[in-house]
Amino acid sequence: MAEIQPVRAWRYNAELSQRIDDYVSPLFDVVSQKQRETLYRNPLNSIHLSVPRPGPDPSGEALRRLTDWEQSGVLRQDALPGIYAYYQYFRLPGSPQEFVRKGFMCHIRAYDWGENVVLRHENTLPAAVNDRAELLARTQFQTSATHGLYRDDSHELERYLDEAILDPLCQxxxxxxxxxxxxxxxxxxxxxxxxxQLLAERQIILADGHHRYEGSLAYRQARMAAEPANTGAEPWHFHLMYLTNAASNDLRILPTHRLLLELPGGLTDAEFLARLEPYFVVTPKEDAGDLPDIIAGKPWAFGLYLSGQPYKLRLRPEVHEQLSWDTTPEVKQLDLTVLHYFVLERALGIVGPDAQRQWPGVTYVRNFPECLQRVDRGEARAALITNEVTMQEVERVCHSGAVMPPKSTFFYPKTLGGLLFTSIRDTEPVGLLG
Known part of the structure; x- marks a missing residue:
């Protein structure tokens, strides 16, 4: 199955690594514009390589800066190849419990989707893929790892990771x-x-970073077309990935709520509720702040916050068979599929997944209080509160060969850019273990 390789990582030099907080950055698809502008003010922050400032030639500017950092010693390449343990210690909002997500970074062969080794659970946007592929082609440098999941119920690798993490390189x-x-x-x-050996027996589910992974695929395909005599061992066949165990109790997926910025056709609140009634049991509630608890653990249940009034929505079980989208049974069972079909399509008339992805009347918000606040401020007409997707649901959908509705998963916390980088230049050796 999955072929992984150790890497000789490029990292900030020893002095800068002692202040690594100054140089790490959020991933390109989650960093806000305000965060970008703050990080750009530090001339050595990793954002300059991962999300170069817009301009006539951002990829060229990233390459110029990378070359300067290598030549001046800002970045140094580790002398020996390795697999890099990466732990994230975190708490969830409102909980005193500390979790630790354990994983490791390495290179993985960039498998095409059809090879059924790396499995996706969401679709991508071509423009974002092209942006990542262009940056990779110019720099031949991987600036942030995508997040992949393997399953090992015996947790064999964790003992090696636990031992390594006692002697950190930086934190x-x-x-x-x-x-x-x-x-x-x-x-x-x-x-x-x-x-x-263990990963060679496993499939990988791509948790996060579909655009970056497809950027690597696009670059690899271009190189293969230009070099038909390639051996398959060239560095550009590989992709930087952070791998975590899907069997871990500390793997967390947070819900992503839906905010309706408008109701199509000028629907009134009463008309919207009337359109929901054939499909849902609609129950008014007293306190909007209780909505997450009210729906917790209940399949096909949602919170609705509309003009200051909270409601619980519960799908009428007998109508589920009306869900006619051409997808797998595993996808049809998902809460979010139910929401998108019966609320967006049936109640609001936004027909089909493609139309829903393009509809500007919906946006995605992970912070529950923000959902309520934006409705109260008149910035949105309604908020649809959801439960989180489970790891088991992600695995079932991926193994069915289908994809989830957009913005189904938010694996938390996100990995950071800037802890290490890897080269896929032609001069970079692959394998390294002899």
């Missing part, structure tokens, strides 16, 4: 999410081979 005090990030390295060839 943040607290990142922008409130998490503490710790990086270490495993350079024992025997241990690395065991990682390779």
């Amino acid at each position: 943040t005090e607290e990142d922008y999410q409130g998490a503490r990030d710790v990086l270490a390295v495993i350079q024992d060839a025997r241990v690395i081979r065991r990682f390779q």
